[in-house]
Amino acid sequence: MNVKKIKKIVVLATGGTIAGLAMDVDQPQNYKAAQVNVAQLLHSVVPAGLNVLTEQVAQIDSKDMSFAVWQSLLERVAHWAAQDEVQGVVITHGTDTLEETAYFLQAVLQPNKPVALTCAMLPANAPESDGTANLKEAFSWVQSMGSVGVSVVCAGQVHTGLAVQKSHSHKRNPFTSQAHVSHPASLQIPSVAQVLACTDWPHVALVFNHVGADGRMVRTLMAHDAPDGWVAAGTGNGTLHHDLEAALLDAQKQGAHVLRASRCAWGGVQSRDTDVLPYAGLLTAVQARVALVLDLIARRP
Numbered sequence: 001m002n003v004k005k006i007k008k009i010v011v012l013a014t015g016g017t018i019a020g021l022a023m024d025v026d027q028p029q030n031y032k033a034a035q036v037n038v039a040q041l042l043h044s045v046v047p048a049g050l051n052v053l054t055e056q057v058a059q060i061d062s063k064d065m066s067f068a069v070w071q072s073l074l075e076r077v078a079h080w081a082a083q084d085e086v087q088g089v090v091i092t093h094g095t096d097t098l099e100e101t102a103y104f105l106q107a108v109l110q111p112n113k114p115v116a117l118t119c120a121m122l123p124a125n126a127p128e129s130d131g132t133a134n135l136k137e138a139f140s141w142v143q144s145m146g147s148v149g150v151s152v153v154c155a156g157q158v159h160t161g162l163a164v165q166k167s168h169s170h171k172r173n174p175f176t177s178q179a180h181v182s183h184p185a186s187l188q189i190p191s192v193a194q195v196l197a198c199t200d201w202p203h204v205a206l207v208f209n210h211v212g213a214d215g216r217m218v219r220t221l222m223a224h225d226a227p228d229g230w231v232a233a234g235t236g237n238g239t240l241h242h243d244l245e246a247a248l249l250d251a252q253k254q255g256a257h258v259l260r261a262s263r264c265a266w267g268g269v270q271s272r273d274t275d276v277l278p279y280a281g282l283l284t285a286v287q288a289r290v291a292l293v294l295d296l297i298a299r300r301p
C-alpha cells in the first residue's frame, strides 16, 4: 500500500521577546526575553492537522546571539531541511539581531525549502502580544511554500533573508527591506561544513564615520588586538574622514580586510572612480560585517 506521509514543519526556538514575559502585564515594556519554552510558545498556535516537531536550540535575548548558537542553528536547519518529509522550518528569534541571522543562514545554506524566521515586539503574556499572530503567519507561509530560502515573517509582511533590516526600535512592524540585495560576488561563501568546523571565528570590527571621526580607534585596535577585518559604516555614499580612511588603508596594508558600507539605512554604496577601499554595494553595515566574516572563513586554507 502506498501510504502518503504527512509533511512536517519543524520549529526551532532560540528565545527573544516572542518568548519573553513581562513582570507586570500592564507594563509590557518591562519584560525579560527568552523565558517561555517552545512547547508553551506553541500552545494553541499550531493549526489543526499540522504535524509539528520542535527543538529548543537556544534560549537567549538575541542581543547575546553568538557564533556558537549560529552553528547549532545552521546544523539543525541543514539537518531538517534535508529530510524529505519536512515541508519547511520556522525559527523563533529576537528581533534585535534577526537580520544578521537571516543573512547568515541564507548566505551559507541557501535552503531549497521555506525557512521562516519570526519574532514579536511584545512579550508572550502582554495583552496585545503579537507573537501568536506572527507564528501563525509563519506557519501559513511555510505551508503555502510561498518561496524557498530564508524569509522573515512579521506583522503581515514577508522579507527576504538577505535584504531585511530592523529599522524601527519599537514599532510592531520593525522591519523593512530593500529590493535587489544580493551577496556581493567579490566575497566568498564558505560551505556548511566549513562553518560548522570553525572554532576560531574571524574578528571583524565595525567603525562609524561621524563628525570629528579620526583613525584613533582603528590604529589602537590594530596595535593591540588586530581584527582580521573592518567594516566602515561611512557617511552617505560610504565616505570616510581622511584620517579614518588613512588608518583603514594602513590596516589593509597590515593584512586586515576592509569593506566600506554606509551608515544610511537605505541605498548602500555605489562605486566611484576615486574609491580607494572596497565597497559593500547595497548591504547595510551589519550585513556587510556578516558577509566579511563568511568571506574570511571561506578563504582559510
Ligand code: SIN
Binding pocket: 015, 016, 017, 018, 033, 060, 061, 062, 063, 093, 094, 095, 096, 097, 119, 120, 121
Ligand atoms: C531580542 O532581540 O531577543 C529582544 C528584542 C526582541 O525580540 O524584540
